[in-house]
Amino acid sequence: HAITGCTRQDNSQIITVSQDASVKFWDTQLMTCTKTIAINTALQAVSWSDKSRLVATGASDKFVRLFDPRGVSGALVHSTLFGHDLWVSDVCWSPVSEFELVTGSYDNTVLLWDTRNPRSFVQRISKHEDKVLSVFWKEGQIASGGADSKIHLSTFK
Numbered sequence: 001h002a003i004t005g006c007t008r009q010d011n012s013q014i015i016t017v018s019q020d021a022s023v024k025f026w027d028t029q030l031m032t033c034t035k036t037i038a039i040n041t042a043l044q045a046v047s048w049s050d051k052s053r054l055v056a057t058g059a060s061d062k063f064v065r066l067f068d069p070r071g072v073s074g075a076l077v078h079s080t081l082f083g084h085d086l087w088v089s090d091v092c093w094s095p096v097s098e099f100e101l102v103t104g105s106y107d108n109t110v111l112l113w114d115t116r117n118p119r120s121f122v123q124r125i126s127k128h129e130d131k132v133l134s135v136f137w138k139e140g141q142i143a144s145g146g147a148d149s150k151i152h153l154s155t156f157k
Helices: none
Strands: 003-010 013-018 022-027 032-038 043-048 055-059 064-067 077-081 088-093 100-105 109-114 123-127 132-138 141-146 151-155
Touching: 003 055, 013 043, 022 043, 055 088, 055 100, 100 132, 100 141, 109 132, 109 141, 123 141, 123 151
Parallel strands: 003 043, 043 088, 088 132
Antiparallel strands: 003 013, 013 022, 022 032, 043 055, 055 064, 064 077, 088 100, 100 109, 109 123, 132 141, 141 151
16 A cells, blocks of 8 residues: 655654554664554654654545554554544644644645644635645645645735
């Protein structure tokens, strides 16, 4: 099955997600899978937070799931974020906050979240004219790119 997303946890570990509905943790020295978390839906994106130590995933069922890999077998869903209407195509943690996350979706939206309130997003940042395919957050700016061939930039303090 195709690997649809990857992120670096640290210098010795990479995390991947795939259409086979799995989150996998890889030892970069041995290039072996050290842990697998099975989900019940195809996964599209993954992001690791150095601040919260949580893994965020975006899925084809329109939900964002946060996992704590330190849990027993790593299978504990810390929380599920509800707000998108279609596939979640990308996720990206804030570089400065352990609670803030940005997501992009096939519903043409980019949403900003405070993960302490999983039932409601904080702000709709941008509305693309077609699917959002990528989001990125660095140094106070959130960028998103979509199938509409446009880039949206938003500045946050």
